[in-house]
Amino acid sequence: MSSTDILVIGEHHNGKLRAVCLEMITAAHRLADEKGGEVVVAVPGSDVAGIASELARIEGVDRIVVVEHDELTPFLPGPWVGAVTSLIRNLDPSAVLLPSSITGRDYAARVSARLDVALVPDATGLTLDAGRLVATRVVLGGRVQTSVSFPGSAPALVTVAPGAFPRAEPGTSSAPIESIEVSIDPDDLRASLVEKSEHRAGAKGLTSAARIVSGGRGLGKAENFALVEELAEVLDAAVGASGATVGAGWRSHADQVGSTGHTVTPKLYLAVGISGAPQHLVGMSGADHIVAINRDPDAPIFKVASFGIVGDLFEVVPALIRQLKAMAD
Numbered sequence: 001m002s003s004t005d006i007l008v009i010g011e012h013h014n015g016k017l018r019a020v021c022l023e024m025i026t027a028a029h030r031l032a033d034e035k036g037g038e039v040v041v042a043v044p045g046s047d048v049a050g051i052a053s054e055l056a057r058i059e060g061v062d063r064i065v066v067v068e069h070d071e072l073t074p075f076l077p078g079p080w081v082g083a084v085t086s087l088i089r090n091l092d093p094s095a096v097l098l099p100s101s102i103t104g105r106d107y108a109a110r111v112s113a114r115l116d117v118a119l120v121p122d123a124t125g126l127t128l129d130a131g132r133l134v135a136t137r138v139v140l141g142g143r144v145q146t147s148v149s150f151p152g153s154a155p156a157l158v159t160v161a162p163g164a165f166p167r168a169e170p171g172t173s174s175a176p177i178e179s180i181e182v183s184i185d186p187d188d189l190r191a192s193l194v195e196k197s198e199h200r201a202g203a204k205g206l207t208s209a210a211r212i213v214s215g216g217r218g219l220g221k222a223e224n225f226a227l228v229e230e231l232a233e234v235l236d237a238a239v240g241a242s243g244a245t246v247g248a249g250w251r252s253h254a255d256q257v258g259s260t261g262h263t264v265t266p267k268l269y270l271a272v273g274i275s276g277a278p279q280h281l282v283g284m285s286g287a288d289h290i291v292a293i294n295r296d297p298d299a300p301i302f303k304v305a306s307f308g309i310v311g312d313l314f315e316v317v318p319a320l321i322r323q324l325k326a327m328a329d
């Protein structure tokens with residue numbers, strides 16, 4: 001690997017490629033084109049041959065590196081820190097893009113600490129300035145945008161926010177696939193997974209859902225989330241929640257959308273009784289279509305909404321459910 005190459009750390013779950021991986025490839029391809037290096041995509045995990053060949057056909061990928069190890073699936077941060085650190089030392093890339101997913105956030109900072117290099121989290125833009133990587137990120141709950149460069153720290157480590165780049169598509173050629181052995185220190189194997197149970201939102205996969213119905217404080221109490229759940233059921237959507245409802249204990253943090261929750265990029269995001277605080281908007285503004293139901297015509301959510309319904313959600317949502325059910329019959 002040459003020191004102008006960009007390394008993308010692949011993200012997959014239950015044998016399926018995560019969208020953020022294709023988004024990182026777009027970002028890496030643009031940088032590599034400008035810099036003159038290659039895009040190398042690493043696929044850590046066990047039994048990842050299928051994922052590797054899927055990625056090899058993606059436009060912009062120059063090389064696939066498979067990192068097979070039994071300890072890498074199911075995900076635990078310890079072995080991933082060991083494997084990814086060992087891989088970066090071995091390949092010596094100029095920059096490493098990691099997903100700003102729940103798992104990526106879990107191991108990226110530890111990798112940067114172990115390599116003693118700088119990490120910029122949650123990048124929404126990546127450019128080059130005189131050959132140096134500059135990452136853009138949104139801070140202070142979406143109010144301020146910063147640009148950060150990496151003088152005197154290499155490789156540049158960046159976690160990429162989901163939805164920040166378009167997804168790379170399959171191309172006409174297939175990139176070569178090679179395997180690399182990594183060493184995982186016994187100290188990285190000190191924790192083991194005892195049990196895993198899927199949460200309802202997790203089961204639908206908030207971050208990969210095509211449709212999301214999210215509820216806010218306008219619902220008045222936890223029990224009224226039943227209305228959001230019913231609408232989600234009719235639309236075959238995942239259920240999300242605002243920070244205020246999570247703070248009130250109405251929903252679990254796993255459902256939260258926003259700066260301290262999930263960043264989502266569905267085709268449809270339906271916000272029910274959500275005001276549209278900057279911390280919420282930063283997590284869902286990337287949706288293709290935003291529909292907001294709020295009784296306050298001045299609610300900030302209407303500024304980002306493609307369609308807005310000003311009205312009482314306790315009237316609007318049941319009417320919507322009736323109408324959608326009638327259309328399905």
Ligand SMILES: Cc1cc2nc3c(=O)[nH]c(=O)nc-3n(C[C@H](O)[C@H](O)[C@H](O)COP(=O)(O)OP(=O)(O)OC[C@H]3O[C@@H](n4cnc5c(N)ncnc54)[C@H](O)[C@@H]3O)c2cc1C
Nearest residue numbers: 216217218242243244258259260261273274275280295313
């Ligand atoms: C550091 C930090 C991090 C944060 N992270 C997040 C985050 O990740 N995600 C997040 O969402 N928030 C986050 N917040 C909280 C955020 O600032 C807002 O407080 C929160 O998003 C508000 O949630 P809400 O829109 O549900 O409630 P509100 O702002 O109270 O809005 C309720 C809305 O419901 C409407 N309404 C009321 N009754 C009805 C009715 N009957 N019919 C129709 N509409 C009705 C009202 O007009 C209002 O607009 C964070 C805050 C901080 C300080």
